[in-house]
Amino acid sequence: MTVSPSLISSDREAEFLADWAVHSRFGAIEGTNGVDRQAASAADGQQRKWFEELLVKHGFSVHRDAIGNQFGLLELVPGAPFVLTGSHMDSQPTAGRFDGAYGVMSSAHACFAVADELRADPSQAKFNLAVVNWFNEEGSRFKPSMMGSNVFTGKAELEAALTTRDAAGITVAEALDELGERGDFTVPEIASYAEIHVQQGRSMEEDGVAIGLVNATWAAHKYEFKVTGAQAHSGSTLMADRQDALLGAARLVVTARELVDDFEPGTLHTACGQLTVYPNSPVVVASEVSLLLDLRSPSAEVIAAAHEKLMATIAQVSDDDRVEIEIVAEHSWDQNPYSEDGVELARSVADDLGLTSAKVMTVAGHDSTNMKDEVPTVMLFVPSVDGVSHSLAEFTKDEDLVSGLHHLTEVVRRLAAGALA
Amino acid sequence: MTVSPSLISSDREAEFLADWAVHSRFGAIEGTNGVDRQAASAADGQQRKWFEELLVKHGFSVHRDAIGNQFGLLELVPGAPFVLTGSHMDSQPTAGRFDGAYGVMSSAHACFAVADELRADPSQAKFNLAVVNWFNEEGSRFKPSMMGSNVFTGKAELEAALTTRDAAGITVAEALDELGERGDFTVPEIASYAEIHVQQGRSMEEDGVAIGLVNATWAAHKYEFKVTGAQAHSGSTLMADRQDALLGAARLVVTARELVDDFEPGTLHTACGQLTVYPNSPVVVASEVSLLLDLRSPSAEVIAAAHEKLMATIAQVSDDDRVEIEIVAEHSWDQNPYSEDGVELARSVADDLGLTSAKVMTVAGHDSTNMKDEVPTVMLFVPSVDGVSHSLAEFTKDEDLVSGLHHLTEVVRRLAAGALA
Structure with a gap:
């Protein structure tokens, strides 16, 4: 994680850190270091x-x-x-200020630096420069996540995205129009894409690595379940007569956690982040619970085995608790590699700048997960203290932010000169 | 459940059933037999x-x-x-049309009948007649339940009740004022109280009993828990690093159900009806979950033993899942008897009318639970098909509604003539 003194003392670094400080104030939560800047909110x-x-x-x-x-x-x-480079500026509710936002700001400053060089010596330029702030990467207000890059890469329909509603019933189109942030621009041809992000994991910090060379995304299987029971008085109804949707859902939450212990440590991550109860009243047995459940692993075989166990538990819970458990939606993907060329470019840049680097996988999806299927792509990580993410406690040191900026600047410089073309 | 033909053929019964049909349209949910008429809603x-x-x-x-x-x-x-008689007209969301509402409407019609008799022969009257529609018995929109009778009997502070907010932040005072339903009336002295309700249980139907003579409320211990973890990325955070508040809460929901199996069948009812997750986002480990959990039993000893087991489990879950579990609020009560005199009056009325009757306990609280501590009180049940309650499927047959009306009318007649005084 050492950075040569010449690299961290320039005016550009000071300018970047100054802009970064201003940037982090939008949606800042008083009394914390974090932000609440959900997609198409006033702060966004x-x-x-x-x-x-x-x-x-x-x-x-x-x-x-x-x-x-x-x-x-x-x-x-x-x-x-x-050459396109960027990330997203929207956040989860009560989130850290680095996730996504660091990628957009370092992309902008990387382009500012390269632009000045190319203006001075236009003969170096093969491609033009573009920065992107993808819409709604987080998916917390409007589902699903990565909405902007999904639509951009044709993986989602524009109309379906625009008519998606938040919990208050507001559509994406309405929310964007309220801000004047919906346009009709058609982006010119893209030659290549680069993105940088804080690692949402602790391996780089533990291994003393300054630059993560992202070479694959974990495999995953994501489910939306609907558990249906029967509304009843939660005091007087005989226990044997109940069909308690919340009980069924709670058993799935516990099952998700217990599944992990059936596999080698670190090979399966599971989660239920969202659970919504109806009618959610103090004295009523719930008739319906919606629940999101994710399985993630570097190994598709682990995902498949965990899926089988999950389905067996669901059948058991349905029988035992007399509730219906329906998969409303699901999607899954195998381990998803980034191109070797992009990883190699990033490695050589790190070597040339004297920055430690290592290949790392990403558990979470990024907008680059979409872009890498379209154009040559480089995906980079910088360390995050304790790997904390989607939390007010998320933190990356200035020196790591600056190392990443230097690395990304050199990547953009080489892409603009024709690398990966 | 036989009713003498002379009692079910009168004009009064037809008038009652006609008014009942109109009454059931307020807040009716299209395509169902149920209602959504929460406290101080437009429909209310x-x-x-x-x-x-x-x-x-x-x-x-x-x-x-x-x-x-x-x-x-x-x-x-x-x-x-x-003589005061009544119940409540507010409902749970997507509830049956009988709960509470039947008590108010049969109280009104009982008073109409007795009033006509007393106008014709004032010498029979010792007391005057009053009908009551208690505010917010259900507690689904504004907590806690039985708010109106709590304040009326001095068990809750008026100011605290008026400033209670619903999920949208609207206070009780604002909601009542919006409807013009907040007044300044001081009720004159009450001599006695009577209430009738559909049974929220199936014993009367199974035993063929027309009139339930309510002689006690089950003991209960109710908790509001706050489970606190730490917000984190639900994909990338190492499982061992997580402090998942939803996992902790789910274990409590499952524990509540499993506690039941440690006791004789039917001696312990447990429930979690309300559970709220923060931030409740697809890719964020929950940092905070609020959860209501109830233990109910006819036996205070069972409640105490269940409480001990629950506390032991909570300590275990806190340790295992590294979450904090705090009791935000709790209240408990022992088995709570209705006065023998009231039960005996109700039994003699049933005998005189040729209606089958039996003593029953109520699991749920009622406004009479408050009133019985203030004045001589009679609490009655009529059967409910399959004991279903707090559900669109709640149903009581017209003949049972009418039997209850006749019984309550005779109770009011005797109370007005000085019974229990």
């Missing part, structure tokens, strides 16, 4: 306006596409494709 | 207006007290205390 809108001004100040033109992805473009080679 | 307000007109049409004066209890008074013996 204010930050987008500020970010537009920053991009314009550095000579970039700013545009929004039909799903509210925000692009900053700089055309130095008329008609040439663009 | 409309029904209160209609009920006022009904009372006024029968010569009663209508008043509201400071917590929105609605009273209909008929003074036949100037200055004498009142």
Whole structure:
């Protein structure tokens, strides 16, 4: 995690850290180091306006596409494709300030640096430069996650995304229009994509690695369950007569945790993050519970084995507790590799800059998970203290932020010069 | 469950059933036989207006007290205390149409009948007549339940009740004022109280009993737990690093059910009806879950033993899952008897009318649970098919409704003539 003194003392680093400090105030939660800046919230809108001004100040033109992805473009080679780099500025509720946001801000500053160099010596430029702030990567307000890059890469329908409603019944289209953040821009050809993110895990910190070379996404199987029972008086109804949807759902939550112990440590992550009870009244046995449950593993075989066990438990719970358990939606993916070329480019940049690096897998999905299927892609991590993420306690040291900025700047420089083309 | 033909063919029965049918339309859920008429909702307000007109049409004066209890008074013996009878018209969300509402409507019609008799022969009257529609018995929108009778009997503070907020942040005072249902009426002296309700259990139906003579409320211990963990990424965080509040809460839900099997069948009812997750986002380990958990039993010893086991499990879950489990609020009561005199009056009325009767305990609380500590009280049940309650499927046959009306009418007649005084 050492960075050469010459790299961390420049004006650019100071400028980056100053902009980063301002940026972190949008949606900041008083008394904490975290933010609440869910997709298309007022704070998200204010930050987008500020970010537009920053991009314009550095000579970039700013545009929004039909799903509210925000692009900053700089055309130095008329008609040439663009190197695109970015991440997302939306957050979970009560989240850390680094997740996504660091990627957008370091992408912008990487492009500012490379743009200045290319303006001075246009002969170095093969491609143009673009920064992106993807809409709704988090999926907390509007499901599913990675909405902006899903639509951009054709993995989701625009119309379906725009008509998605939040818990208050507001659609994506309405929320974006309220902020003036829905546009009709058509992005020119993209040559390559780069993204940087804080690691949502602790391996880099433990191993003393400055730059994570992301080479694959874990396999996963995600489920939305609906547990249906029968509404009844929660005091007087005989226990044997009850069909308690919350009991059935609670057994799934416990099962998800217990599944983990059937496999080698670290090979299966499971979670239930969202659970909604109806009617959720003090003296009523719940008739319906919606529940999201995820299985994640580097191994598709582990996922398949865990899936079988989960299905067997569901059958048992349905019988024992006389509730119906329905899979409303599910999607799964195998271990999903990033291209070797991109990993190799990132490794050579780290070596040339004297930064320690190592291949790491990502458990979570990123917008680059979508982009890597479209264009040559580089995905990078910087360390996160204790691997904490989606939490007010998320933290990455300035020196690691700056190392990542330098690395990403060199990656963008090489991509703009034609690397991976 | 036989009713003498002379009792079920009168105009009064037809009038009652007609009014009952109109009454059941307020807050009716299309396509079901049930209602959604939570306290101080628009539907509750409309029904209160209609009920006022009904009372006024029968010569009663209508008043509201400071917590929105609605009273209909008929003074036949100037200055004498009142026989009060009633129940509540608010409902759970997606509830049956009988719970509470049947008690208010049969109380009104019982008073109408007795009033006509006493007007014809005032010498029979020792006391005056009053009908009550208690505010917010259900406690689903504004906690706790039995709010109106709690305040009326001094078991809760008026100011605390009025400032209680629903999930949308609306106070009781605001909701009542919106409907014009908050008044300043001071109720005159009450001589005695009577209430009738559908049984929330199946014993009367199974035993062929027309009138339940309620002689006690089950003992109970109710808890509000707050489970505190730590927000984290639900995909990437190592399982061993997680402090999952939803997992801890789910273990409590399962524990509540499993506790039941440690005791004789039917001696312990447990429930978790309400559970709220924060931040309740698809990819975030929950940091906080609020959970209501109830233990109910006819035996205080069973409650005490179940409480001990629950506390031991909580200590274990706190340790195993590294979450904090705090009791935010709890209240408990021993088996709570109704007065023998009231039960005996109700039994003799049943005998005289040729209605089968039996002593039954109530698992759920009722407004009479409050009133019985203040004045001589009679609490009655009529059967409910399969004991279903707090459900759209709740149902009581017309012949049972009418039997109950006849019984309550005779109880009110005797109370007005001085019984239990």
